[in-house]
Amino acid sequence: xxxxxxxxxxxxxxxxxxxxxxxxxxxxxxxxxxxxxxxxxxxxxxxxxxxxxxxxxxxxxxxxxxxxxxxxxxxxxxxxxxxxxxxxxxxxxxxxxxxxxxxxxxxxxxxxxxxxxxxxxxxxxxxxxxxxxxxxxxxxxxxxxxxx
Amino acid sequence: xxxxxxxxxxxxxxxxxxxxxxxxxxxxxxxxxxxxxxxxxxxxxxxxxxxxxxxxxxxxxxxxxxxxxxxxxxxxxxxxxxxxxxxxxxxxxxxxxxxxxxxxxxxxxxxxxxxxxx
Numbered sequence: 322x323x324x325x326x327x328x329x330x331x332x333x334x335x336x337x338x339x340x341x342x343x344x345x346x347x348x349x350x351x352x353x354x355x356x357x358x359x360x361x362x363x364x365x366x367x368x369x370x371x372x373x374x375x376x377x378x379x380x381x382x383x384x385x386x387x388x389x390x391x392x393x394x395x396x397x398x399x400x401x402x403x404x405x406x407x408x409x410x411x412x413x414x415x416x417x418x419x420x421x422x423x424x425x426x427x428x429x430x431x432x433x434x435x436x437x438x439x440x441x442x443x444x445x446x447x448x449x450x451x452x453x454x455x456x457x458x459x460x461x462x463x464x465x466x467x468x469x
Numbered sequence: 470x471x472x473x474x475x476x477x478x479x480x481x482x483x484x485x486x487x488x489x490x491x492x493x494x495x496x497x498x499x500x501x502x503x504x505x506x507x508x509x510x511x512x513x514x515x516x517x518x519x520x521x522x523x524x525x526x527x528x529x530x531x532x533x534x535x536x537x538x539x540x541x542x543x544x545x546x547x548x549x550x551x552x553x554x555x556x557x558x559x560x561x562x563x564x565x566x567x568x569x570x571x572x573x574x575x576x577x578x579x580x581x582x583x584x585x586x587x
Contacts, residue, residue: 351530353552353555354529354532354554355526356551356552357507357548357551358529360548360552361507362525385524385525387524387527391526392526392527394527395526396529396533399534
């Protein structure tokens with residue numbers, strides 16, 4: 322339906338927005354909604370302006386959808402309101418699950434790297450480095466979206 | 470020299486933000502069989518003469534919030550234009566909250582009118 326360049330523009334936009342959102346099911350849900358919204362709006366515009374280039378039309382659509390920063394800001398506002406209502410226990414549970422998930426991924430990735438390199442990369446060293454990256458990424462994202 | 474948005478602009482943004490959730494509930498209620506996000510964005514713009522027009526992407530965090538509050542339900546529907554899309558319907562609780570808010574909004578505007586007429 323849409324050409325390769327248009328698809329690339331959409332995926333770039335989706336990627337930029339994803340980077341500004343936290344790792345959560347809610348954010349994944351939002352991204353899925355955004356993608357279908359963009360395609361739907363684009364299809365409408367193509368139908369109304371069949372001679373116009375898809376690239377111009379998708380840029381119009383993305384302008385109407387808003388910048389990734391607009392969306393992340395609104396998402397953070399809604400999350401803050403929700404968080405204020407949720408209990409401390411829920412928040413603690415969320416952070417523990419998130420930390421455990423990051424640890425499991427780091428261990429698996431370290432094991433793969435260590436195996437592939439025949440032990441040239443030390444397993445425990447790789448785990449520590451990957452966990453450090455996970456924590457840094459966590460802080461950067463939290464700062465970007467104003468998460469506590 | 471004026472710095473940042475004026476009082477009037479800030480007030481408009483805050484007021485609009487406050488009524489947006491109510492307006493979304495009102496639109497979803499109009500569609501018993503459900504409506505997708507793109508449709509809600511279109512109606513927000515058209516039925517309010519652009520008064521409640523928002524950047525369309527910022528609608529989805531609001532929809533997510535209303536879902537979490539169990540005021541809206543959602544189901545997936547195949548779309549001809551690309552990925553499947555979510556269709557939003559009002560829950561029983563959403564309908565109750567909407568009716569309650571409608572009464573409240575009506576009362577507020579009635580009292581404001583009285584205040585304005587001095």
